Amino acid sequence: MSQPSQLRETEVHRDPIAQFRRWFDEAVAAGEPQPEAVCLATADERGRPCARMVLLRGYSDAGLVFFTNCNSRKAAELAANPTAALVFYWFLLQRQVRIEGQVMPVDADEADAYFRTRPRGHQLNAWASPQSEVIPDRAFLEARMREFEERFPDEVPRPPFWSGYRVVPESIEFWQGGENRLHDRLVYRKTADGWRIQRLAP
Numbered sequence: 001m002s003q004p005s006q007l008r009e010t011e012v013h014r015d016p017i018a019q020f021r022r023w024f025d026e027a028v029a030a031g032e033p034q035p036e037a038v039c040l041a042t043a044d045e046r047g048r049p050c051a052r053m054v055l056l057r058g059y060s061d062a063g064l065v066f067f068t069n070c071n072s073r074k075a076a077e078l079a080a081n082p083t084a085a086l087v088f089y090w091f092l093l094q095r096q097v098r099i100e101g102q103v104m105p106v107d108a109d110e111a112d113a114y115f116r117t118r119p120r121g122h123q124l125n126a127w128a129s130p131q132s133e134v135i136p137d138r139a140f141l142e143a144r145m146r147e148f149e150e151r152f153p154d155e156v157p158r159p160p161f162w163s164g165y166r167v168v169p170e171s172i173e174f175w176q177g178g179e180n181r182l183h184d185r186l187v188y189r190k191t192a193d194g195w196r197i198q199r200l201a202p
Contacts, residue, residue, distance in 0.1 A: 007176040007184035009197060016172040016188035016195055017061050020097060023174065024059075027090040039087040040066065045080040056088075057114060063166040064099065065106060067114060069131035070161045078103050084167050094177030099169050106164035115158040123156035124148045173200070 013019040027035035034055075041051040050073065058065040064086060068074060078084065086099040115123065128144035135141065148156075173187040183202035188195045 005176060006178065007174060007186055009186065009199065012174070012186060012197070014195065014197070015061075016169065016174075017059065019174060019188075020059065020172065023090075023093075023095060023097065027088075027093060027095070030090070030092045032090045032092050035088075035090060037088075038064075038066075039089075040074065041085040041087070042074050042077040043081050043083070044077045047081075050074070050077060057164070063101070063104075063168040065110075065164050065166050067111070067162070067164040069126065069129070069159075070163055071133075072131040074132075075165075078165060084165075086167055096173075096175035098171075098173040098175070099167060100171045101167050101169040103165050103167050106166055108163070111163040112158055114164065115162070120156060123158075124152070126162045127152075127156070127159050178202070 013022060024035060036056040037053055038056050039051050040054045041049055043049045052074065054066040054068065054074075056064055057067055082103045083101070084103045086097075088095075088097040090096070115126075118126075124145055127148045128141060169190065171187055171189045173185060176184040178184060181202060185200040185202055187198050187200055189198065
């Protein structure tokens with residue numbers, strides 16, 4: 001683990017996505033084992049929260065993208081309450097990024113393009129696994145995998161119930177661990193005039 005550095009308002013990028021790119025690239029360079037792993041928190045129509053780990057599959061000024069089964073619990077919650085929070089934690093660098101915002105589906109072309117890059121086994125699993133549903137046993141999944149291996153001997157098409165979501169940030173907080181728990185926290189909040197940067201107490 002490296003020594004914690006300080007996070008200064010005069011040194012961060014004024015654009016939070018550019019600052020995120022800088023930190024993400026540094027997490028990769030530092031050898032974080034899976035820097036794209038992120039905790040996704042959603043809530044249902046009654047406000048009951050649920051969180052799980054997903055993988056970041058792209059980001060830009062438009063937002064941060066992940067993919068999933070659209071019949072899953074997370075997708076049902078996003079349909080009822082299209083807001084979410086993301087939390088990245090990079091242990092080696094003692095850094096955390098928290099993102100909150102609205103969520104919208106990606107378009108079919110973007111989902112198709114990403115699906116084509118997935119390993120064949122992952123593509124087949126997207127068809128075979130009825131994500132979040134109760135199943136009788138593991139043998140059920142293994143049988144489903146064999147079924148779709150036979151059904152799609154060559155190219156595997158994207159299932160109509162599998163796609164992506166984009167989290168459009170309204171706030172992005174960068175947290176840098178510090179000695180004696182004097183952590184640095186800078187939060188970017190979206191305003192009508194652009195992004196406003198504020199420091200929070202640790």
